[in-house]
Amino acid sequence: MQLRNHVEWAIHCCAILAGVPEEHYLATRDLAEFHGVPKEYLSKALQALSTAGLIESTLGPGGGYRLSKPAKEITFLDIVEAVEGKASTFVCTEIRRNNPCRPKGARESKACAVARVMWEADDAWRAKLRSVRLSDLIKTLQQDVPADLLEKTGKWVTLRT
Amino acid sequence: MQLRNHVEWAIHCCAILAGVPEEHYLATRDLAEFHGVPKEYLSKALQALSTAGLIESTLGPGGGYRLSKPAKEITFLDIVEAVEGKASTFVCTEIRRNNPCRPKGARESKACAVARVMWEADDAWRAKLRSVRLSDLIKTLQQDVPADLLEKTGKWVTLRT
DNA sequence: TCAATTAAGGATATACAATATCCTTAATTG
């Protein structure tokens, strides 16, 4: 079980978009070039973020994307669920219903014990993702990434907005 | 992103095997019939559990599988990792290396901030799975499942060991 | 010893999802 690489792309794109000046936009072309990924395919991930209301777009020259709310109000979970969906990683196919000893047509009183545990684990994963905000990532990057690279990157982005 | 159904099958099979009398075995055929899943395919999941050392097998008539240690010493994580592998759900493809502002060939001092967050979430998921033992599941089932069905099922299993 | 049984595991087929590209449409800009 592996997350799609859209997740990595989407998080990076949000991090870059967080550095776009107010009232400006950054185009898919530039995000794709920056990350070295295919523009048309990255576009699908950006559309998902847009549909989820995390980023917003405008058309025409100078158009592109920007965050639609402050980085503090966007969590990792928002981004992950935008591109991976909200469905649980564990899907119960109710194989317990096949138990040959069970009277046919019997209703289950509640979700199976197995599924409950798996769903709790899924919740723990989401809770962790929900606890980290895009603004936290930006802070970490400002500590981790060398100052000169950070500055150059900022300029690269500004040049294209 | 979805877990394979081998996970559900494997957990159920372990739960059934926990009810197999000492020194007895239950064959793949019976486990497949009980759960209503294809025998040959279920066999792959059981082989994974066997390779992981959670269950053990013997050949010949009366052969099959049994737990290779007490249910108290088997966690959900053991089972999930046996069939899904231990690799993280998030794979970092290091797209940060493509940053056009970055000097080529530069070494990264540490794992990217994005990957660290995603890995922590993955760890939270695994920690939850590690905290639940097969013996806990058995206890829950004994409360959830009606007594008569539990008894019938126990007999069904015993008959075939 | 022999025939039946069983797990292990290789080979292969099928179905579906992830990845990737292409193209059309409509909105926006200058």
Add this chain to the structure above:
DNA sequence: CAATTAAGGATATTGTATATCCTTAATTGA
């Protein structure tokens, strides 16, 4: 009006999950 851009439909390609089949070797009981 011409250029630019996101949205999104259509489709191709690749890879993984699902599923089946078959061979081998170990074990059992007759």
